[in-house]
Amino acid sequence: MSFNLTALAWRNIRSRRARSWLTILGILIGTMAIVTLISIGTGVENAVLRQFKDIGLDVVLLTPREGVAQHSSAGVDGTSMSGGTQEKGLGDGSLSAEPLGESNAPQMPQAGGAGLDPAQLRRDVPEVTQIGQIATQVLPVAAGELAGFVRVMAPSQDLTTQFAGLLGGFEVAQGHGLDPANANGVLLGAHTAQEMGVSIGETITIGGNTFIVVGILAPSRQTRDGLGSDLLNGQSAEVFHALANTDDAVFILYQQAMALWPDRFMSSMIAIRIRSGISVTDTIAKINAAVANQGLSMTPISTQALADNVQKTLGMVKIVLASIAAISLLVGAVGMMNTMYTAVLERTREIGILKSIGAKDRQVLGIFLIDSGLMGLAGGIFGLIIGVAASFLGTSLLGRWMGVTTFSPSFPPWLLVGVVWFSFILGALAGIWPAWHAARLDPVRALASD
């Protein structure tokens, strides 16, 4: 029975091809917009959450309190290093052929005190299981004839192994990582290594001290799918961004930096992993007190809280985008209502014919409802297909624009099923009033119409 009505409705759609396609187009555009915006939004959300998961959601980060002296704002000779300004001819005094790698990454604020004593913190706060810290400074670096100021990052070995996510993955592409047994080892960021043109085993000087290149890092994951820190605000964003962008830096061990330049290097960030199942809020309070006791002025924040903030922000953005897309779908539905009502007016005589040959009111209602529902369904299916293609194109363009290559759209099953189902329902709803109007037509009057 309903199959027969579907066949009749399908014949109607087929017989008004151009108008049916234009009506379907209205729903298609709305569906496509919803699929594209939500899949890209979900893709961004997933990429961000992946970054936080890389770091771990059981981590508390300590960053320098705002207003604390920014030691890194001046270079060793007093030249401003902000924005990666560099000088030639440092080191051996000879003129360099080319400028050395630029340090474009944002400079980090630093804590106004000595480094953290991890052992003491562990004693004070037993819930702490792992501690890693990092200090940074801009120093003159020379490699052969090339010389310039480069951002020197000094992570503790624990930070590079247990909190690698904070350092853009810290994947060693060549050679090996930092090792306390080889205190004068240096790791080069991917871009810096390329600019310097040095190989593993060669030496470079940092602030006049000779270091042996022990490894070269892979490009930072931050520059590949780094979206998370862009969504944070204020100081957290600066620190995240600066730490994760490892391409334009060189790395030496924290202990070595502190030994060579005790007055220049100070902690930029301390990462603390706490035991699972422990209240983060309570532990943060204890860490805060313990850090203050060591004379450090730092602000604690949990990665979970940061991830929640980002997720909340993205959730709002997604709702706004989906709402805009839903409006276009609604406009499509109004267009469909118009098409269906026009069809009823145009087909009044046909409705009369149908009734004269035995069509019941509910059958006429069904034919028109199925007609509009099928058009909604077609709009939903085509909108979904084109929306998926547009999402991939959109993320590709967005990724290129943002310099990110591993970011992809995400298609939750509820979106794929829901959008098609919703289009069908919306189409049928749009047809209710015209169909009801058609069903109530008096057969004699309908037959008499032109």
Add this chain to the structure above:
Amino acid sequence: MISLCKVEKTYHRGPNEVRAIRELDLDISTGAFTVIMGPSGSGKSTLLHLIGCLDTPTAGDIQLDGTNLSHLSSNERAELRARRIGFVFQSFNQIPNLSAVENVELPMLLAHVSRAEARTRAKAALDQVALGERINHRPSELSGGELQRVAIARALVNNPDIVLADEPTGNLDTETGEQVISMLMHLKEKGKTPIIVTHNPEVGAIADFLVHMRDGKRVEPLEQIRQEVLV
């Protein structure tokens, strides 16, 4: 047997009342080739619509084999139209976007017949009206006579007891009109009751039962002629 007892049909056109049928009593026997004649506005088509359950009387009763049609719901009347009544109209009333065979299938699809069976029966019905070669043609590709034959095929495809034709030859040339009337007349041999509204006195002359209508009432043929002379 179709029985009308004191049937009234009044239309309201704004402030005006139009009494299309006035206290009409009529009995039509099963299998009788019935012709309804009368001038325009005499209530012929209204009478056909009432017998065909397309409309309901304002007063009075219409009985079909003992069933009072006046008391049926809209759905029950539709059901009756689908199963027991076939319509043939002056203007053919084909659905323009459907082919001949699809038009003939329609009453069966609405009567819950499967699509495969509907297609088989529709083809057979078109064969019977000598349109077996034109089944996939759309109404715009068929002549008036062919269209009316499609309409007859559609009217008969659900095997109804009664076939109602409202001026079926009005848009046809004489020869084609005669063919159509012949087809309708021969339905009585299959046990059906053809009821035809027409202006054509030649059709009236071959009727088993002739009904003359004037001003919504049935009049005797002589009275009809007298009134026409007076006019």
